[in-house]
Amino acid sequence: MKILFCSSEAFPFSKTGGLADMALFLPKSLIQIGHDVRIITPYYSGIAKHHKDMRFLGSSSIRMGGLDTIVNYFELIHQGIPYIFVQNMHYFERDQLYGYNDDAERFTCFSYAILEGLKVFNFYPNILHLNDWQTGMVPYLLDEHYRHLNDHYYSIHTLLTIHNLEYQGTFDSYVSRFFNTNFNYTYIHFDRVNFLKAGIERATKINTVSPTYRNEVLTNEFGFTLDGALERRKDDFCGILNGIDSDVFNPKTDHFITQPFDYVDAVKGKQKNKEAILHHFDLDVDLKAPLVVYIGRLATQKGINLMTRSLEEVIEYSDARFILMGSGNDSYQDFFRYLSYKYPRKVGNYIGFNEEIAHKLYASSDLFLMPSRFEPCGLGQMIAMRYGSLPVVRETGGLKDTVMPYNQYTGEGTGFSFANYDAYEFKEKLFEGIHLYRNQPKVWNKLMKSAMKQDFSLEKMALEYEKLYQIILGV
Numbered sequence: 001m002k003i004l005f006c007s008s009e010a011f012p013f014s015k016t017g018g019l020a021d022m023a024l025f026l027p028k029s030l031i032q033i034g035h036d037v038r039i040i041t042p043y044y045s046g047i048a049k050h051h052k053d054m055r056f057l058g059s060s061s062i063r064m065g066g067l068d069t070i071v072n073y074f075e076l077i078h079q080g081i082p083y084i085f086v087q088n089m090h091y092f093e094r095d096q097l098y099g100y101n102d103d104a105e106r107f108t109c110f111s112y113a114i115l116e117g118l119k120v121f122n123f124y125p126n127i128l129h130l131n132d133w134q135t136g137m138v139p140y141l142l143d144e145h146y147r148h149l150n151d152h153y154y155s156i157h158t159l160l161t162i163h164n165l166e167y168q169g170t171f172d173s174y175v176s177r178f179f180n181t182n183f184n185y186t187y188i189h190f191d192r193v194n195f196l197k198a199g200i201e202r203a204t205k206i207n208t209v210s211p212t213y214r215n216e217v218l219t220n221e222f223g224f225t226l227d228g229a230l231e232r233r234k235d236d237f238c239g240i241l242n243g244i245d246s247d248v249f250n251p252k253t254d255h256f257i258t259q260p261f262d263y264v265d266a267v268k269g270k271q272k273n274k275e276a277i278l279h280h281f282d283l284d285v286d287l288k289a290p291l292v293v294y295i296g297r298l299a300t301q302k303g304i305n306l307m308t309r310s311l312e313e314v315i316e317y318s319d320a321r322f323i324l325m326g327s328g329n330d331s332y333q334d335f336f337r338y339l340s341y342k343y344p345r346k347v348g349n350y351i352g353f354n355e356e357i358a359h360k361l362y363a364s365s366d367l368f369l370m371p372s373r374f375e376p377c378g379l380g381q382m383i384a385m386r387y388g389s390l391p392v393v394r395e396t397g398g399l400k401d402t403v404m405p406y407n408q409y410t411g412e413g414t415g416f417s418f419a420n421y422d423a424y425e426f427k428e429k430l431f432e433g434i435h436l437y438r439n440q441p442k443v444w445n446k447l448m449k450s451a452m453k454q455d456f457s458l459e460k461m462a463l464e465y466e467k468l469y470q471i472i473l474g475v
Contacts, residue, residue: 114269
């Protein structure tokens, strides 16, 4: 199959979140199982340092309402994957990827550029694989302006993957002038232009990044007002769990960590890594005490307000050590700093993100916090389990699909989970994990090894997408 993966960000060239990782992981895995895949993404300012390695493919003129602009296309091969960059200095070469007053105009330009580019670089895919609101207008523009041009455009199918329904691309109605059509309710939602709603209405099929999240967004609680639109397309809507790169996140070969290990020697390996990280953060070294870690955005979605209401009590009444890494909301950052200041020998923090230290934290930790209010998929809990760190999660979205809760009667599980978005429930599960680590090492080691053996591979994910592509194409 020929697939053009359309993404507003793509690792390692641009990234604000998990979409960028998937824009590398999924195409790479699909190529490995025999498909012809290319990635198309904007040429942001940070990409200029790679320009010398690019090949110019051509240019196209785009008209949006009364505006005319030129886009250039450049190709770069990275890890065997062809990346096509859409260059337009006015729209894309800025300090940030998103958050500008003209974002609607910028990503309408990108959407046209995707469709215009097929002629320029002569690659007509079987499937345009679209991602999130930034490419949500592509199916509408394809239907209205391109299908009639030739058989190549006419036969293209579209798949829209929703990575987080909360972000929809909603704008004032005047934005509709950029679409070069008469007014159409396809893209209107509560009297505003909604890019994601347009994609939901017009894409051949829709999916999201875990089976449970798929079911959750069909409800009023998690649907962010688009549950009705998704309900109308529910027969064309499925959930496919994301995967992680087993080569990058492999405790046996990870060059970032102090002591490589696998599930056979995980106990000793994790102890050596724990000792090193505790020294690094200048915390008291007690290898019999569990190390609890958080790595992620400091946002309400991630359940940080549950942590602000409960962590201090857990620190006071347990011997656990805590290391917290993340950035975002200022008050949450201040909370992390406060804990480190009040408990300097038990709590460390890193405001920001550091790839090497993150790997060290996964490898050294015993418990990994992810008490999200909602979580479309989540990669942190999968990475943590790969390194033998047991997640403490809320039963939502991909967290529910990936973490098997500890059962004290059978001794089975891969982590600890709680049902309601409640600080007390979260605190009780965290205490349960800490006590189990301290008092039942044989049970703990069984859970740790079970977690490390879970299959969250990219190949497994790619095969699920291959099945969906085949359904779309009727083969």
